[in-house]
Amino acid sequence: MMPKFVIGDIHGQIDRLHEALEYIAKDEHAGAPIVFLGDYVDRGPDSRAVIELLMQGQAEGKPWTCLMGNHDRFLLRYLANPNYMDPNVSRPLLWTDPPLGGAHTLASYGVDVREGRDLDDIHADALEAIPQAHRDWIANLPRLLETEEHIFVHAGLRPGVLLNYQKEDDLVWIRAPFLDWQGDWGRLVVHGHTALDAPQLYSNRLNMDGGAGYGRPLRPGLLLGREAFLLGPIGRVRL
Template sequence: MSPIHAIGDIHGQIGQLETALELIEKHGEPGAPIVFCGDYVDRGPDSRAVIRLLMEGQAAGRDWICLMGNHDRFLLRYLDDPRYEDPNVSRPLLWTDPPLGGAATLASYGVDVAPGRSLEEIHADAREAVPQAHRDWIAALPRIHETGDQIFVHAGLRPGVALEDQAEDDLVWIRNGFLESPVDWGRLVVHGHTALDRPEFYGNRLNLDGGTGYGRPLVPALLEGRTVSLLGRTGREELGISELVGY
């Protein structure tokens, strides 16, 4: 049973990411890997800085595993087509529309997203501003990471579908069918994607999206098998099992 750390959705909050890494350094297990569960961009002001920090950490040899989230994938698809609408969004929205937060990501790259500029103008500037190295890094992110004790993924897993047959859209987007399921996957499923007020542990899964994209703290976790401890300024807090409710 090897310890491993995990961090949920960051959403462009570089200060929160730096604090979470400091908490792992101070209260975590020395040398244990860190899995980042995706959604590095959108809504917050510093998406570019978040990606740069993660890329630099990996390049420096840190044992960091970074998964792809739906917002990260949305950035790539926007750069190919500014009018792309992901069918998994609950209503028709462009990535640059306010609920999704893509405009904040572009602004972090120095793109002028002021009202009145055309979609085509903003897109042309974005293709120039987002470094190819960042695009290549995002495109190469794994969608899932497995250990002997955990399965890490951005959004979740489709019950009744073998792990090797899971669809990418489910791995980065699923809610209904997964969140309310009591299915035991044989290992703890660790995910983000669905924002809560704070991370919650349900026995079969751990949701680490504590709402950093909406201004709440980014709380890192230490996992030892199915034992979950949140890392805060005063140390480790073992997380009990919450009641499963429907979504």
Template sequence: MQPIFAVGDIHGQLEELHKVLDHIASDAEADAPVVFTGDFVDRGANSAAVIDTLMQGQTEGKPWTCLMGNHDRYLLRYLENPAYQDPETSRPLYYTDPPIGGDKTLASYGVDTDPRRWPEDIHKDALAAVPQAHRDWISGLPRIHETDEHIFVHAGLRPGVPLEEQAEDDLVWIREPFLSDTRDYGRLVVHGHTALQMPELYDNRLNLDGGAGYGRPLHAVLLLGRDPLLVGAFGRSSL
């Protein structure tokens, strides 16, 4: 049974990311792998620096796996087409609309996102500001990560669909029917995407999104088999 850490949706919250990394570094299993479940950008003020931090850690050889979230994918699609609206959203929204929070991401790259500016001008500046290295890194993020005891994804799985046939839209976007599904997937499904007040363990899954995208703390857990422990300033605690 190999210990493994997991971290939920970061959403540009750089200070929270550094706190979590410090907590992990202070743990007895500090050298264990870490899986970040996606949504590194949008809503928070420091998306560019969050990506820099994760890229730098991987460059230094840290055993970090970063998964793609729907917000990460939205940034790429916005750069390809400023009028893009993801059909999976609950209502029609552009990337720079506040509920998505892409305006905060572009601002973290130095783009003037004043809504009085022409959208075409904002997009032109975004293309110049977002480094190709960041775009390539996001494009190459895996959508799923497996261990003997866990299935890590950003949003969840489509019930009844074999793992190898899961659609990307579901892996990064799904809520129902996944959230209400009680079947055993054979391994613990570890995900984020659906914001709660705190990470929560269910019989078949662990939701790590404690709402950092809405100003709440970011959390890390240490997984020992299917048993998660919160890792914080005062050590480990049960969920």
């Protein structure tokens, strides 16, 4: 049984990420692999710093796997087309519109996103400000990670579809068909994307999105087989 740590949606909260990594460092299994479930950017103030920390950790050879989230993909699609509206969003929105939080990401790269600025000027500044290395890193993020005991994914899986045939839109965006399904996947599915007040374990899945993008704590998880624990200031708490 290989222990693994898991960290849910970070959303530009670099201080929360440092705190989560400190909790992991104090655990007896410190040094075990960490899986990050995507959504590193948007809403919080420090998206650039989050990406730089994750890139640096991987460059140093830390056993970190970073998956792609829908917000990370949105950043790339905005850079390709500033008028892009993802059809998976519940209503027509640009990435820079307040509910999605892309303006906070651009601001973390030093882009002037003050209200009233021309959107084309903001986009031109973004193309200049966001390093190609950051774009390449996001573009190459895996969408899924399988182990003997777990399936790690940002949003979830579509019931009735084999893993090899899952569509990227579902892996980074799905909600109700996955969240409502009570069947057994054969392994515990570990995901984020749908924000709760705190991570929660269900019979067939573990939701690690505790709402850090909305100012709530970012608690890392520890997986020992299908047992799951949250790490925090008092140590481990079993889910």
